[in-house]
Amino acid sequence: MTALTPPEGLLVPPGHGRAIRTAAQQVTFKVTGSHSRSASSFEVLVPPGFDVGAHVHSRSEELFYVLEGELDMLAFEPVVRTADRWQRWESSSGNRVVRATPGTVIVVPPGCPHAFANPTGEPAKMFFQASPPPDHERYFEELLAILDRGGPPDHAAIEELRARYDIEQLTPLRHGPAENVTPAGP
Template identity: 75%
Template sequence: MTVFAHSPDGLLVPAGHGRQLVTPAHEITFKVTGEHSRVASSFEVVVPPGFDVGAHVHAHSEELFYVLEGELEVLAFEPRIRTSDDWKNWRSVTGRRPVHAGPGTVIVVPPGCPHAFANRSGEPARMFFQSSPPPDHERYFEELFAILSAPGPVDESAIAGLRTRYDIEQLTPLRHRH
């Protein structure tokens, strides 16, 4: 059961609570939504092994990622050249490269900054994710989980259309193990 304690003083979402969306391979918990905050939506996300969100950019959204458990490979910079292959080979004009991010790592992504994360390990990773402004990412995740929960193979064209509708310019492919 999801329990929110909401008062004029603030919102308390106890550990293990929030609205969950779950598929056999994906899990996200809505912690703070546009119903509760004018500033940002907050989520706890389980990133399954083999998942790569693909490099992408938002024209209007700002994001913050905090790795809680596991390890992710992350990118948050403009590359010298935006290639359409795997972003792990990208380099910035100052020499930055994608990094391995373990627990305690924070990644802040301003609007217009290419970014990506991938779980290239064999174990799930868990992160806190915040996006501003709300509620676009909330709606995006609801629609994405509906696509991922449909029977049969994942409808990649539906995901591509969804990402376009929600201010996500996909630069490299989204990849996931089935």
């Protein structure tokens, strides 16, 4: 009779995990699909001026937890989806974009438009979890490779990438100086 080995958890110390970087961005894979059947987890450095653009997933559920800095964030269906900027969107119940500070948690169910941007002059850091794995792992690898090419983002390549990974883009991704981002508020 063979003895069963009890399962062991995964401990990832600070500063550990598989990091992928561009000149301004970093995503550190903390928990991947090889470790969990339920979610991938990442630590994400969001540079000043980065705007992921409003988007929606039909299958993925996401969780964002701000660790450092400030991010403008939304997670609701707006009364009107504008094609350019999401920072002024408002929901039918009156929800607006939030200036998220350390300790803020946002949960995004499938089908819910959401976005984040760093409107400040300082990097922000967040913990990000996506379920099911491993789509977001592959997506981050490919997106950072596109952004690392230099110059303005290749929007056609990003659009094709997002189409492959269950991401319907509602407003453009922006990657540049903080003055290109409109702060939250009325």
